[in-house]
Amino acid sequence: MSDTTLIEAAGLHTYYGASHVLHGIDLTLRRSETVALLGRNGMGKTTLLRSLLGLTPPRRGSLRIAGRDMASARPDRIARAGVAYVPEGRGIFPTLSVRENLLLAARPGAWNIERVLGTFPRLAQRLDHGGGQISGGEQQMLAIGRALVTNPSCILIDEATEGLAPLIARDIWATVAAIRAAGIATIVVDRNLAALSAVADRVVILAKGLTVFAGTPAELAAQPEIKHRHLGI
Ligand SMILES: Nc1ncnc2c1ncn2[C@@H]1O[C@H](COP(=O)(O)OP(=O)(O)OP(=O)(O)O)[C@@H](O)[C@H]1O
Ligand SMILES: [Mg+2]
Incomplete structure (x- = not known):
């Protein structure tokens, strides 16, 4: 593994009880890289993120993060x-204020609360509102802000713009681009291939717990049958 590799997963098999969901996924995330993760409903995108985060640990396979073995971390x-x-x-914690949601997560680093608010x-303008009182778009900004104030080396974002109005979704995409420009790596799950293609260095498509495409947005654009079969577009 080179020192530009942040996450290196190989042969991940993940289960919910007896249900075998990921069937041997390989995934690499390099420093400062934005990877789009796509696939139809129920194909394993959230499960893959949860496997990388230790929330639903893989039962088989290897996972290295920043060079360390994290397969059962x-x-x-x-x-x-x-x-x-x-x-x-x-x-979001609905009964805590926006400020408290940010304060709880904050750790020292370049991304302090002022920078997130900028x-x-x-x-x-919503610092004293409850986390449960703000709009869906503001909640998503808060969720991303809360990730940023931990000063992470990468952020895994599931359903980045689901349920958001187009204008708010545009703000979220601008933020994803800003995160990329700030050198923080991301894996972003969303349905909007056009928006993802504009921000992603690479695209990974899952089907039934297997990787069925991995390449650049341009390589995917040149394969309409893959888009049709696995994304329905
Ligand atoms: N907690 C769970 N217990 C049992 N099965 C689950 C659980 N969560 C997900 N699954 C199953 O695992 C498979 C993959 O689900 P997952 O949520 O990872 O898919 P996804 O690609 O994120 O789908 P979506 O686009 O709907 O968010 C599906 O068959 C789903 O029904
Ligand atoms: Mg999901």
């Missing part, structure tokens, strides 16, 4: 290794 150890998570549904001016 607990989620808190993986978080401390610099892997942040923006889960589907955002995971990135998301809307959040600055």
